[in-house]
Amino acid sequence: MGTTGLPTNITQGSRTKGGIGESTLRPDGTLKVTGEFAYSSDMWHEDMLWGQILRSTVAHAEIVSIDTGEALATPGVYAVMTYDDLPTDVRNYGLEIQDTPVLAHGKVRHHGEPVAIVAADHPETARRAAAKIKVEYRELPVITDEASATAPDAILVHENRTDHHIGHVPHPNIVHRQPIIRGDVAKARERADVIVEGEYVFGMQDQAFLGPESGLAVPAEDGGVDLYVATQWLHSDLRQIAPVLGLPGDKVRMTLAGVGGAFGGREDLSMQIHACLLALRTGKPVKIVYNRFESFFGHVHRHPAKLHYEHGATKDGRLTHLKARIVLDGGAYASASPAVVGNASSLGAGPYVIDDVDIEAIALYTNNPPCGAMRGFGAVQACFAYEAQMDKLAARLGMDPVEFRRINAMSQGTALPTGQVVDSPAPVAELLRRVKAMPMPPEQQWLAAGEAADVRELPGGLSNTTHGEGVVRGVGYAVGIKNVGFSEGFDDYSTARVRMEVVGGEPVATVHTAMAEVGQGGITVHAQIARTELGVTQVTINPADTRVGSAGSTSASRQTYVTGGAVKNACELVREKVLELGRRKFGTYHPAWATAELLLESGKVVTDAGEVLADLVDVLGDEAVEVEEEWRHRPTEPFDLRTGQGFGHVQYSFAAHRAVVEVDTELGLVKVVELACAQDVGKALNPLSVLGQIQGGTTQGLGIAVMEEIIVDPKTAKVRNPSFTDYLIPTILDTPTIPVDVLELADEHAPYGLRGIGEAPTLSSTPAVLAAIRAATGLELNRTPVRPEHLTGTA
Known part of the structure; x- marks a missing residue:
């Protein structure tokens, strides 16, 4: 399964x-x-009801009528609600643009859109009652691509747009447009000795988290509701839920329940409002759990994209210019599309020095499934294209692809196409050097000597489709750049409450944040920070809820940086209060306290200094010291809507990969033998978690390269493969060895010098695999994921 040490x-x-x-x-x-x-x-609650959602069976249609009579008459059904039953005039929600209806009104805009909700005393009763709701549709033409979305006579997906992006887009079916313009591409083009172009297609992926959407809403005696839910951002959910329910924010109390993975798919609401509506309507707790089929319709996906890239270079391998156009399909509702456009455009040149750049990125409104946040967030699609271009340029110039990248690699002090100067380490050339220098996996014996092979080691594996005939090995490289944290002027902050007291004769720290633990290990890091800053051994992490200030979203590789920064800051303030308390109790001449004070002030409390912990017990006594503090990273600014200039991102992360693949060129089967990675993490707060993040992101990138794609019928906009039977993700048998080389080059602007790490390996792993397959087959392969028919010429 990969490197474990x-x-x-x-x-x-x-x-x-x-x-x-x-x-x-x-x-x-x-x-x-x-x-x-x-x-x-x-989760379970006494007297609990089960909620069920009725979803549209068509992608674009007028709703002629909805008949709920038979469903309401079903024994065991407590409530059926449609759009007309919503309690307030606020009936839409959204992360940035409130364009998503709680329940469809007037028309449906995508396959699987919620139309009605049911509460019953048994999940099967709820499901059968929902199936009895009769909805009459009058189907409309579907918008599925840029041509149909922007045609002069195109049907508008949203007829009455009023959001703040409408003023700068060329068509109402474009959610957002962001150009990035620097220098003069036309003049730079004249200096190029070699020019390469490419048209790239990036498929739609699902986050494929293991735990489907679920939650439990419990009505409260004060007229409010308590919601226990798996999410990525409690306070963002609260901001969208409360207005629809007609309740003040303090009467919608949210607690994070166990989360079975996220990867961006839980940033948007799914069942939260529906469960609360049914709980308040029936006066009973209501639980909603999606099945896997419904989960494919219940959350946003990664934007599919079409990308056109043109690069130029001189004979000595220096990039002259870049002209690119990136078209992202946002689907029926905006979700995070504006921010994804900002990322795709501002990071669209990759980690390279290019003085003359003209990039345009747009996101479309279509009748395809809504798309939003997924690990890599716009940078993944761009990386796939610009890394393919680097290989094309190197081949045209007769240069080694790694050396070509190193010649053009950015470094600390480089000005990006947005005009922002990178003011922290950017070891792109060093990462490439390191990943190339890592030992190569040995050649398979059967490859070298023509011997019989173990089928488990072959493309196709245990399917026993080949015994080594026509199998060729290829090696490919890629490197990527990803922003860390929220960008473009967003007020990115987090809150932490830290308490220090004596419990059972021992000093104990308690940390309370609203950070969503989605599997990334944040609760572990928060305890590590508290131990380091306060010198205590025992740390309690309280459950995440909305009774403490916002921690922002668990996304954008930001939680260790921002919420970790908040915990560190709060601990430092607690430490100062403890010191002051000690000075008041002991004075400045108490020798034992003087030792403890010195160690605390230097942040070097050690466990073998038992007298220090004893002093803390004496100082605190029956008292407790508590601080709740917000922490912000330095501010960013929006990109100029005409030129794309601006200090848009607070930090950047970098990873490089080398892929070794074996391809059966006759059957079109691929086995990824190894995906070696080199990454700068700034400071590894928990080395084991760092390794897990890098290997996990790498494996997800492998899935993008050769397996994962949601197939949407271009004629009907219906999803064709909403199950893990037909939507394939890597298993343990598909996952290669993943050796990791980690750099720790501190960013002076970040707590402990750390750098967000979770997303960067997802970028470069995909194009590295594609480059290796190209090297093995000689095919151009400008589409991902690669399927067998693309390799055998039967597509």
């Missing part, structure tokens, strides 16, 4: 046991691997 070059340990720099085990790890962890779908 830690990279030897990661800084190990801290002077506080279980503090930053140590591979502290996750408290939820054993429960998860043994199947004992309680996820949101496992």
Whole structure:
């Protein structure tokens, strides 16, 4: 399954046991691997009802009528609600643009859109009652691509747009447009000795998290509701839910339930409002759990994209210019499309020095499934295209593809096409050097000597489709750049509440944030920070809920940076209060306290200094010290809507991959043998978690390269493969060895010098695999994922 040992070059340990720099085990790890962890779908409440959603069977249609009579008459049914039953005039929601109806009104805009909701005393009763609701549709033509979306006579997906993007887009069916213009591409083109162009197609992916959407809404005596839910951002959910319910924010109390993965798919609402509506209507707790089929319709996906790239270079391998156009399909509702456009455009040149750039990125409104956040967030699609271009240029110039990239690699001090100067380490050339220098996996014996092969090691694996005939090995490289944190002037902050007190004769720290733990290990890191900053051994992490200030979304590789920064800041303030308390109690001449004070002030409290912890007990006594503090990273600014100039991103992360693949050129089957990665993480707060993040992101990139795609019928806009039977994701048998080389080059602007790491490996792993397949087959392969028919000429 890949490398299991830690990279030897990661800084190990801290002077506080279980503090930053140590591979502290996750408290939820054993429960998860043994199947004992309680996820949101496992929740139960006495007298609980079950909710069910009726979804549209067509992608674009007028709703002529809805008849709920038979459903309401079903024994065991407590409520059936449609758009007309909603309690307030606020009936839409959305992350940025409130264009998504809670329940369809007047028309449906995509396959699987919620039309009605049912509450019943048994899940099967709810399902059967929903099936009895009669909806008459009058189908409309579907908008499925740029041509149909922007034609002069195109039907508008949203007839009465009023959002703030409408003023700068050339057509109402374009959600957002962002150009990035720097220098003079026309003049730079004249200096190029070689020019290459490419048209690239990037398929739609699903986040494929293991735990389907689920939650439990419990009506409260004060007229409010308590919602226990799997999500990525509690306070964003609250902001969208409360107005629809007609309740003040303090009467919608949200608690994070166990989350079975997210990857962006839980940033948008799914069942949250529906469960609350049914709970308030019936006066009973209501639980909603999607099945896997429904989950494919119940959350946004990764934007499919069409990308046109033109690069030029001189004979000595220097890039002269870039002209690119990126078209993202946002589907029926906006979700995070504007921000994805900003990322795709501003990062569309990749980690290279290019002085003359003209990039345009747009997102479309169509009748395809809504698309929004997914790991990599616009940068993945761009990386696939610009890395293919780098290989094309290197081939035209007769240069080694890694050396060509290194010649053009950006570094600290490089000005990006947005005009922003990168003011932290950007070791792109070094990452490429390191990943190329890593030992190559050995040639298979049967490849070298023509011997019989173990079918488990062959493309196709246990399907026993080949015994090595026509199998060719290829090697490919790629590198990518990803922003960290929210961008473009967003007020990106997080809140942490830290309390220090004596419990059972021992000093204990309690950390409370609203951070969504979605599997990334944030709760472990928060405990490590508290141990390091406060010198205590015992740290309690309170459940995440809306009783503490917002922690922002668990996305954009931001949580360790921003919420970790908030925990660190709050701990420092608690420490100052404890010091002041000690000074008041002991004075400045107490020798033992003087030792503790010195260690605390320097942040070097050590576990073998027992007298220090004893002093803390004496100082605190029956008192407790508590601080709730917000923490913000330095501000960013919106990109200029005409030129794309601006300090748009607070931090950048970089990863490079080398892929080794074996391809059966006769059958079109691919086996990825190895995906080696080199990545700069700034500071590895938990080396074991760092390794897991890099290997997990790499594996997800592998899935994008050769397996994962939601197939949407271009004529009907219906999803054709909403199941894990037909939507394939990598299994343990598909996952290659993933050796990792980690750099720790501190970013002076970040807490502990850390750098967000979770998304960068998802970028470069995909184009590295494609490059290796190209090297093995000689085919151009400008589409992902690669299917067997693309390799055998039968597509």
